[in-house]
Amino acid sequence: MNLRQKILIPLVGMVLAIYFYSGKEEFKPEMLKEKRVIVTGASTGIGEQIAYHLAQMGSHLLITARTEARLQQVVAHCLELGAASARYINGSMEDMNFAQAVVKKAEELWGGLDMLILNHIGKSYFHYFNRDIEHVQKLLNINFLSYATMSVSALPMLKSSGGSIVVVSSLAGKIGFPWTVPYSSTKFALEGFFNSLRQEFVMQNINVSITLCILGLINTESAMKAVSGIYPIPPAPKEECALEIIKGGILRQREIYYKYMFTKIPTLFRDWAPELMDYFIRKSFNVDNLNQD
Numbered sequence: 266m267n268l269r270q271k272i273l274i275p276l277v278g279m280v281l282a283i284y285f286y287s288g289k290e291e292f293k294p295e296m297l298k299e300k301r302v303i304v305t306g307a308s309t310g311i312g313e314q315i316a317y318h319l320a321q322m323g324s325h326l327l328i329t330a331r332t333e334a335r336l337q338q339v340v341a342h343c344l345e346l347g348a349a350s351a352r353y354i355n356g357s358m359e360d361m362n363f364a365q366a367v368v369k370k371a372e373e374l375w376g377g378l379d380m381l382i383l384n385h386i387g388k389s390y391f392h393y394f395n396r397d398i399e400h401v402q403k404l405l406n407i408n409f410l411s412y413a414t415m416s417v418s419a420l421p422m423l424k425s426s427g428g429s430i431v432v433v434s435s436l437a438g439k440i441g442f443p444w445t446v447p448y449s450s451t452k453f454a455l456e457g458f459f460n461s462l463r464q465e466f467v468m469q470n471i472n473v474s475i476t477l478c479i480l481g482l483i484n485t486e487s488a489m490k491a492v493s494g495i496y497p498i499p500p501a502p503k504e505e506c507a508l509e510i511i512k513g514g515i516l517r518q519r520e521i522y523y524k525y526m527f528t529k530i531p532t533l534f535r536d537w538a539p540e541l542m543d544y545f546i547r548k549s550f551n552v553d554n555l556n557q558d
């Protein structure tokens with residue numbers, strides 16, 4: 266190694282270390298105190314856990330899903346946990362008027378908004394694509410278009426608060442997995458929409474952060490039911506997942522990967538060796554356990 270390399274390599278390493286690790290703010294739960302937060306898909310699963318964490322941190326919460334009875338139970342528990350306030354509005358995100366109504370409700374309640382956590386998904390399946398294009402259309406409305414609609418409606422409030430949009434996505438929005446064609450389409454759509462929107466926010470000096478959350482398998486009831494016996498990766502806990510999502514949003518991170526090993530590493534492989542990645546994915550699925558109906 267010549268002298269120039271002996272000087273350059275450590276220098277580059279130092280610059281990269283300073284760039285990536287300087288100014289990294291430490292998360293503190295009090296960052297969420299009194300923050301006004303919408304959480305969608307909060308009647309169960311990861312969204313429910315996000316609501317409970319925010320309640321313990323003293324946020325104002327507006328949660329939404331379709332099942333009113335479940336939302337009432339979650340709101341009651343949020344108040345027990347110490348939420349500054351907790352309200353719900355129930356309806357389907359298949360209806361863009363409802364998606365807009367959720368944001369309007371927040372404006373009526375609080376006169377503003379600090380964080381929009383887009384988490385809900387419509388029912389789909391973990392199976393070979395059944396060529397049902399109507400299902401793809403419906404899932405694009407629920408899992409993608411409603412996210413865009415809510416973000417557009419909430420933008421004036423988020424601009425005045427310097428707030429955050431948190432988009433819950435998946436490894437299925439970064440890599441093509443079998444048996445998730447409709448679902449994966451909606452997650453890739455989120456990637457394109459929000460990564461492009463983030464560029465425009467920077468160019469227009471709009472101080473609203475966009476955090477994409479790339480999740481692997483999480484131990485929610487619906488996911489466990491969908492993949493039982495087919496997808497061998499151990500699921501991660503929904504409680505910890507929810508906390509990582511909140512941390513990524515309030516720290517205004519571009520992306521969070523959870524669990525890191527099972528999401529970031531495969532994403533790197535996707536770019537370095539896509540065919541090899543695809544091969545390993547196909548090999549990791551227990552095809553025999555897939556009910557062939």
Ligand SMILES: NC(=O)C1=CN([C@@H]2O[C@H](COP(=O)(O)OP(=O)(O)OC[C@H]3O[C@@H](n4cnc5c(N)ncnc54)[C@H](OP(=O)(O)O)[C@@H]3O)[C@@H](O)[C@H]2O)C=CC1
Pocket residue numbers: 305306307308309310311312329330331332333335356357358359383384385386387388407433434435436480481482483484485486487488
């Ligand atoms: N669990 C996992 O393994 C992974 C999950 N993720 C992502 O995490 C997020 C949450 O997933 P998870 O907690 O497992 O999902 P769940 O199925 O547990 O919860 C889905 C939530 O969305 C609501 N919902 C369903 N349909 C509609 C609808 N039409 N309109 C409005 N709300 C609706 C449900 O309530 P209700 O039925 O009452 O409407 C529920 O609150 C999703 O974005 C998912 O893609 C990403 C990777 C892995």
Ligand SMILES: C[C@H](CCC(=O)NCC(=O)O)[C@H]1CC[C@H]2[C@@H]3C(=O)C[C@@H]4C[C@H](O)CC[C@]4(C)[C@H]3CC[C@]12C
Pocket residue numbers: 386387388389390391435436437438440441442445448480481482483487488489491492496
């Ligand atoms: C098929 C699941 C959707 C279950 C559903 O219909 N929920 C709504 C309801 O029941 O009302 C998928 C939800 C999460 C998916 C998993 C995920 O996103 C992580 C992995 C991503 C990878 O690309 C494929 C395998 C995953 C485990 C993926 C499998 C399908 C879900 C469980």
